[in-house]
Amino acid sequence: MLAFAESEYRERLRRTREQMADRGIDLLLCSHPASMCWLTGYDGWSFYVHQLVMVPVDASRDPIWVGRGMDANAARVTTWLADDHIIPYSDDYVHSATKHPLEFVADLVRQGGWDRSRIGVELDTFYYTGRSHTSLTGALPNATVVDATKVVPTVKAIKSDNEIAFMERAARIVERAMRAAVDGVAAGRRQCDTAADIFHAQISGTAEFGGDYPAIVPMLPSGPGTNTPHLTWSDAPFRNGEATIIEIAGCYKRYNCPMARTVQLGKPPQKLADTAKVVVEGLHSAMEAARPGNTAEQIEAAWRTTIEKHGIIKESRLGYSTGLNYPPDWGEGGLSIRPGDTTELQENMTLHIIPGIWMDDWGLEISECIQVTPQGGRAFADFERNLIVK
Amino acid sequence: MLAFAESEYRERLRRTREQMADRGIDLLLCSHPASMCWLTGYDGWSFYVHQLVMVPVDASRDPIWVGRGMDANAARVTTWLADDHIIPYSDDYVHSATKHPLEFVADLVRQGGWDRSRIGVELDTFYYTGRSHTSLTGALPNATVVDATKVVPTVKAIKSDNEIAFMERAARIVERAMRAAVDGVAAGRRQCDTAADIFHAQISGTAEFGGDYPAIVPMLPSGPGTNTPHLTWSDAPFRNGEATIIEIAGCYKRYNCPMARTVQLGKPPQKLADTAKVVVEGLHSAMEAARPGNTAEQIEAAWRTTIEKHGIIKESRLGYSTGLNYPPDWGEGGLSIRPGDTTELQENMTLHIIPGIWMDDWGLEISECIQVTPQGGRAFADFERNLIVK
Numbered sequence: 001m002l003a004f005a006e007s008e009y010r011e012r013l014r015r016t017r018e019q020m021a022d023r024g025i026d027l028l029l030c031s032h033p034a035s036m037c038w039l040t041g042y043d044g045w046s047f048y049v050h051q052l053v054m055v056p057v058d059a060s061r062d063p064i065w066v067g068r069g070m071d072a073n074a075a076r077v078t079t080w081l082a083d084d085h086i087i088p089y090s091d092d093y094v095h096s097a098t099k100h101p102l103e104f105v106a107d108l109v110r111q112g113g114w115d116r117s118r119i120g121v122e123l124d125t126f127y128y129t130g131r132s133h134t135s136l137t138g139a140l141p142n143a144t145v146v147d148a149t150k151v152v153p154t155v156k157a158i159k160s161d162n163e164i165a166f167m168e169r170a171a172r173i174v175e176r177a178m179r180a181a182v183d184g185v186a187a188g189r190r191q192c193d194t195a196a197d198i199f200h201a202q203i204s205g206t207a208e209f210g211g212d213y214p215a216i217v218p219m220l221p222s223g224p225g226t227n228t229p230h231l232t233w234s235d236a237p238f239r240n241g242e243a244t245i246i247e248i249a250g251c252y253k254r255y256n257c258p259m260a261r262t263v264q265l266g267k268p269p270q271k272l273a274d275t276a277k278v279v280v281e282g283l284h285s286a287m288e289a290a291r292p293g294n295t296a297e298q299i300e301a302a303w304r305t306t307i308e309k310h311g312i313i314k315e316s317r318l319g320y321s322t323g324l325n326y327p328p329d330w331g332e333g334g335l336s337i338r339p340g341d342t343t344e345l346q347e348n349m350t351l352h353i354i355p356g357i358w359m360d361d362w363g364l365e366i367s368e369c370i371q372v373t374p375q376g377g378r379a380f381a382d383f384e385r386n387l388i389v390k
Numbered sequence: 391m392l393a394f395a396e397s398e399y400r401e402r403l404r405r406t407r408e409q410m411a412d413r414g415i416d417l418l419l420c421s422h423p424a425s426m427c428w429l430t431g432y433d434g435w436s437f438y439v440h441q442l443v444m445v446p447v448d449a450s451r452d453p454i455w456v457g458r459g460m461d462a463n464a465a466r467v468t469t470w471l472a473d474d475h476i477i478p479y480s481d482d483y484v485h486s487a488t489k490h491p492l493e494f495v496a497d498l499v500r501q502g503g504w505d506r507s508r509i510g511v512e513l514d515t516f517y518y519t520g521r522s523h524t525s526l527t528g529a530l531p532n533a534t535v536v537d538a539t540k541v542v543p544t545v546k547a548i549k550s551d552n553e554i555a556f557m558e559r560a561a562r563i564v565e566r567a568m569r570a571a572v573d574g575v576a577a578g579r580r581q582c583d584t585a586a587d588i589f590h591a592q593i594s595g596t597a598e599f600g601g602d603y604p605a606i607v608p609m610l611p612s613g614p615g616t617n618t619p620h621l622t623w624s625d626a627p628f629r630n631g632e633a634t635i636i637e638i639a640g641c642y643k644r645y646n647c648p649m650a651r652t653v654q655l656g657k658p659p660q661k662l663a664d665t666a667k668v669v670v671e672g673l674h675s676a677m678e679a680a681r682p683g684n685t686a687e688q689i690e691a692a693w694r695t696t697i698e699k700h701g702i703i704k705e706s707r708l709g710y711s712t713g714l715n716y717p718p719d720w721g722e723g724g725l726s727i728r729p730g731d732t733t734e735l736q737e738n739m740t741l742h743i744i745p746g747i748w749m750d751d752w753g754l755e756i757s758e759c760i761q762v763t764p765q766g767g768r769a770f771a772d773f774e775r776n777l778i779v780k
Contacts, residue, residue: 001624044620045606048516048719070706070748073618091706095726097540100514123520124490126438130523131514131537147521150487192600196593203586210582210625213607216435228463230434233593234391235600316460316481327717329438336485358460 002041003253004162006080012039013055013063015155020057020148026117027109028055028148029136031128033326035152037254039063040081044074047127047326049094050101054108061112066105068094102132106139115140120148126328150333157321157334159348163255164371167323167350170257171369171380173211173250177201178259178383181218181248185263185390187240191220191233198248205252214249214256215330221245226262226363229356241266245365247354249330250381255323256330257380258352260365263388272364275312276387279355279366282307283385286318286337286353290370290377296341299377303355312357319353322369345372353377392431393643394552396470402429403445403453405545410447410538416507417499418445418538419526421518423716425542427644429453430471434464437517437716439484440491444498456495458484492522496529505530510538516718540723547711547724549738553645554761557713557740560647561759561770563601563640567591568649568773571608571638575653575780577630581610581623588638595642604639604646605720611635616652616753619746631656635755637744639720640771645713646720647770648742650755653778662754665702666777669745669756672697673775676708676727676743680760680767686731689767693745702747709743712759735762743767 002009016039020028030036033047040053040063051067065075065086072088075081089104109115121136122128124147137145159167180201184194198218205211221231223242238244242265249258264272282303289302300318307314321334330352335343337353354367366385370377379385392399406429410418420426423437430443430453441457454475455465462478465471479494499505511526512518514537527535549557570591574584588608595601611621613632628634632655639648654662672693679692690708697704711724720742725733727743744757756775760767769775 043622044618045609045622045718046620048606048721070619070746073748074621077615077618078621092728092730094707095710095721095723121520123524124522126516126519128520129514129516130511130518130520131539133520133523134513149521190594190600193594196590196601199589199593200586203589204580204583205625210580210623211586213622216438217603219435225467228434228467229460230436231464231468232433232435232603233600235595317484320485328435331438331485333485338482340482356460358463 001078002080008160008162009039009041009080016055016152017057017059019151019155020120023120023148024118025120025146025148026057027114028120028151029105030055030152031122031132032125032152033127034324034332035122038152038156038324040065040079042075043078043254044071046071046074050132052105064108066108100131100135102135103139106136109140114143116142118144118146120146120151122149123147124149153332153334156324157332157349158346159323159350163323164348166252166255167257167380169209169252170250170255173202173205173252174248174257174259175381175383176206177248177250178246178261181246182261182263182388185238185244185265187265188237190235190237191222192235195220195233202250209252212251212253214251215325215327216249219247224361227358227361229358229365238265243272243362243364245363247365254326256325257369258322258330258367259369259381259383260354260367261383261388262364262366263390265390268387268389272362273387275357276364276366278307278310278312279357279364280386283353283355283366283368287368287370287377290345290351290372291374292345292347292372294345296335296337296343296345297339299337299353300339314355314357318355319351321349322352323350347372347374391468392470398550398552399429399431399470406445406542407447407449409541409545410510413510413538414508415510415536415538416447417504418510418541419495420445420542421512421522422515422542423517424714424722425512428542428546428714430455430469432465433468433644434461436461436464440522442495454498456498490521490525492525493529496526499530504533506532508534508536510536510541512539513537514539543722543724546714547722547739548736549713549740553713554738556642556645557647557770559599559642560640560645563592563595563642564638564647564649565771565773566596567638567640568636568651571636572651572653572778575628575634575655577655578627580625580627581612582625585610585623592640599642602641602643604641605715605717606639609637614751617748617751619748619755628655633662633752633754635753637755644716646715647759648712648720648757649759649771649773650744650757651773651778652754652756653780655780658777658779662752663777665747666754666756668697668700668702669747669754670776673743673745673756673758677758677760677767680735680741680762681764682735682737682762684735686725686727686733686735687729689727689743690729704745704747708745709741711739712742713740737762737764741767
């Protein structure tokens, strides 16, 4: 069931260890399900309990999966790890007030000889809780525990050709799902029925390959709700004269290709139509700047320069690295497209450039998921890139 | 857009403050999206960034929502809070290596006069990260920060009649989704197409009301994969002679009603058929014991006594409180049905009793979501409760 050849996982491990060595980290504890999957292939909806992968910087020692007993078989079938590198904890660690899985991990750390070492943790990753941290540091008083939140996201921001191929498949799925969404936004139709059609397209995928669950459900703010980006849907009907923002992804084997569009039922207000044109122009400027050698903040600067001419200001970030992820986020946490992020762009980084404009009582989004290439940002998906009027 | 009357939220707040007072907590910081929703109504897929609700024990002070700027409008439309109790942070706090939203929260704590108080945090809740904790405690050296992970889950384990009505609606949805699932498991059909049908049924809901996204996607281990519970689906076909475990929920306005069934294509192996009968018998014993006055562990004991007669042993917990939740879990984290959990059951607690048996190369699950009543556990949903052979 491995999604990639073992050699590809080993290459990822090699690049991760380089980063670890640069930061003097002897052992990296990856709690993020995306980090776990990227390094070992592990895949299953078991991340509602504590689990992690231990990565020694020593290349002679393979990573170790640690998780709940009932999930060990999932680790056996989805990862390339040998059986003795899959270490389950007993069920009484689950949601216990008196014992914690990170204490079990601390025992493994001691047994591995790392209790006086420098240990990196994904400190600001959901899935590594406050209590994960107090349990680990409390049980390992002689270890130096450091923040390594960005290590894996930084390395995995640059995709292999095989990963790009997965993003392409995700793009085929998001094209279909967005088609279902645009077709489904119709006056009088319930929002939930359109959301259901989007899900169906996302999961059934194409005749050649099936879809995986995107890391975020369809976001579908409609009417006055378009002034804020993260509302989902209700069973109220879409209404004539109103706009609906659709932000969705296609997903193939955990690789997410997101896309946002805005649909207007009936004649759009002039400010919406005008702003949409500016947003598309700014998006094109941003894509143009997404080439190796430029920095993340230069993408944002290109966008800003273009839209400022038209008097539009956007204070939130313009996008982020995306691809392999689990709920609650399809952003990978690697880089942010905003002033101050001086990460140098590299070929095969995959970014979601999402110019969202949210005003007091209206808003719009038109976005693209792109691959950084020497010719600029290449959109993975092919879908009408403007305000869609029905 | 409030799901319940403001008076119901205020009653929840009153009960929460009782718990806080019992534990000497002056201020509770609720980072869990389910706690936030339960107390204020807040709903939106914005929990991929830091956000929380501050709950003063002082009943004269209303809770405060703190979140990202672009989500403040979502707080305005989905909560009962006054505008000046919705406090957004600026976008440069998002995924920053140099500043953290919990530092912003610490400033509000200081402004509110709580910087020498006893502050409860949901320490082991995903969404309260290690860095949330180090940022908060670092910025508030004179506060006493205590673990309050269980406060809201314990209070919300007991449902109001209005919440029970929502669970009923979720049950109508899970019946339909399970029907789609059972119909969709057929030899030669791709797993992803059946998963798509399940999603469609979950989200479109009924003609009377729409569905919300369950907190967990369909889990659909098939064939040899049934030896582990948390695999999702692939685009491989279902095969004759193999079993498939279906674990799904219906969801109405964030209230999840889960259910598991096992479908066998063709004649079941004797051990599977026999074990299924024992599991159903044990499930009935467990449901019988789910009445006020008994404890959580007594439900498990009733189950164990029944199945031990047949030589079956299950080491993992038998279930948990369920209802209002967000990804990654529909379990509420309140109580666990296992030895050692002496929580006294109360009327209108809602539990998922899930006897899952996972062996070396096969397994099965047959579960019910129940309401604790004086007559024992009442299943919300009505669906053929045995091994389903097609």
